[in-house]
Amino acid sequence: MGYRSPGRPPEARLDLLRLTTTVVLIAALGTVSLPAFAHVEVEVDGVKRAWVGPLTAADVLAQGWYASSAGDLVDRNGEMVARGRGATPELSRDGVRLALDAPLRDGDIITSATGADVAESEIVTEVPDPITIRYVGDGPLQALEQPGAVGVRRQVIGAASVRVFADEVIEPAHAMVIRRHGINGGRKVVALTFDDGPWPGQTDAILRELAAEDVQATFFMIGSQVRRQPDLVRRVRDAGHAIGNHTQAHARLDIAPAPVVRNEVTGAQQAIQEVAGVKPRWFRPPGGRTSAVVNKEVARFDMRTVMWTVDPQDWRQPPTSRIITDVLAGVRPGAVVLLHDGGGERATTIAALGPLIRELKKRGYTFVTLDELP
Numbered sequence: 001m002g003y004r005s006p007g008r009p010p011e012a013r014l015d016l017l018r019l020t021t022t023v024v025l026i027a028a029l030g031t032v033s034l035p036a037f038a039h040v041e042v043e044v045d046g047v048k049r050a051w052v053g054p055l056t057a058a059d060v061l062a063q064g065w066y067a068s069s070a071g072d073l074v075d076r077n078g079e080m081v082a083r084g085r086g087a088t089p090e091l092s093r094d095g096v097r098l099a100l101d102a103p104l105r106d107g108d109i110i111t112s113a114t115g116a117d118v119a120e121s122e123i124v125t126e127v128p129d130p131i132t133i134r135y136v137g138d139g140p141l142q143a144l145e146q147p148g149a150v151g152v153r154r155q156v157i158g159a160a161s162v163r164v165f166a167d168e169v170i171e172p173a174h175a176m177v178i179r180r181h182g183i184n185g186g187r188k189v190v191a192l193t194f195d196d197g198p199w200p201g202q203t204d205a206i207l208r209e210l211a212a213e214d215v216q217a218t219f220f221m222i223g224s225q226v227r228r229q230p231d232l233v234r235r236v237r238d239a240g241h242a243i244g245n246h247t248q249a250h251a252r253l254d255i256a257p258a259p260v261v262r263n264e265v266t267g268a269q270q271a272i273q274e275v276a277g278v279k280p281r282w283f284r285p286p287g288g289r290t291s292a293v294v295n296k297e298v299a300r301f302d303m304r305t306v307m308w309t310v311d312p313q314d315w316r317q318p319p320t321s322r323i324i325t326d327v328l329a330g331v332r333p334g335a336v337v338l339l340h341d342g343g344g345e346r347a348t349t350i351a352a353l354g355p356l357i358r359e360l361k362k363r364g365y366t367f368v369t370l371d372e373l374p
Helices: 010-033 057-063 203-213 223-228 230-238 258-276 292-300 320-330 347-362
Strands: 039-044 047-052 080-082 090-093 109-113 122-129 133-137 141-146 151-158 164-171 176-181 189-197 218-221 242-245 304-306 335-340
Touching: 047 057, 057 090, 122 164, 141 292, 176 292, 189 203, 203 230, 203 347, 218 223, 218 230, 223 230, 223 258, 230 242, 230 258, 242 258, 258 292, 292 304, 320 335, 320 347, 335 347
Parallel strands: 039 109, 133 176, 189 218, 189 335, 218 242
Antiparallel strands: 039 047, 090 109, 122 151, 141 176, 141 304, 151 164
8 A cells, every 4th residue: 555645635736736837817807908097196286186997088077177167157237146157167188278078198288277267048039018107288187098908028038147239129019098077067065985895883973974964975895895795885885875896805916926916806896796786887906006907897888987186194094183184185076085994993084074064065066076077
């Protein structure tokens, strides 16, 4: 029997040798096959940056490896619209500007510069040329004489700035004509008007004062209040007073869009007709603020607009004596006096009414409702 030294069998030693040879060979081949740009180091604006794989100028920008800022978004006149929304910073190597796809080499020194400004895009559009209002004559009573017509303007507008750079009239608008006049005849008459009602406790108190003096007036009612106080509305009607339209919710109409104006005028008109059974002939815009849209909507109901000639600003709740003094100082033949029965506390207005009427009667004035006018 021969002697065999202890250890791995020959087959195991052969497998280990093959494995070791394979690992060395793979490592050697891998080292030879790796490209020279596998690891790139560059300096950008004084800061060292490392990158594995091919590196381009676009990669530097995408990584934010720069100290300069982007350009601005500007309008056609060069005025800034938005900071930093222009072109990305520009990169240079050895003073030569780099294209985005320019490959970078190990050891490159890159500098950045602020990006170029970019002009915003522009929109060419056509917009309405609004109707202007031309008033003819003088007086608190107003009637639509010519409705006017909307024109067309062509505008060039900055898409981001919304600045208008060109504005050209394509089709001119035609003015709306409103004829103003006073109470006809120059008679020594006064029209007392009350806004913002009906108001419980106040409208009925005013009705009592008017009844005691045998005087009729005109009440400009708010549609929502009409719905809340139907009995007061019918009392005003049954006492022989005129009822006018003062909008549905006392909205400011001169800046309201057309649908809001229509709802305000229509809502009050319907409420008054349904509750009182009368069709208002007169309209008073809250605060006296009106527009071409308002005038057209009022004319749609065959109403006329009425303002006033005397305003003691009783809504500010001045003393009773002040209301009386201001009204008497302002009244002339054909005066339209603005007072309030709603919208707040009106105790001083109620207290002033009797003495005011009696003094005007002494001066030879008689009282009319607006419905009595032609």
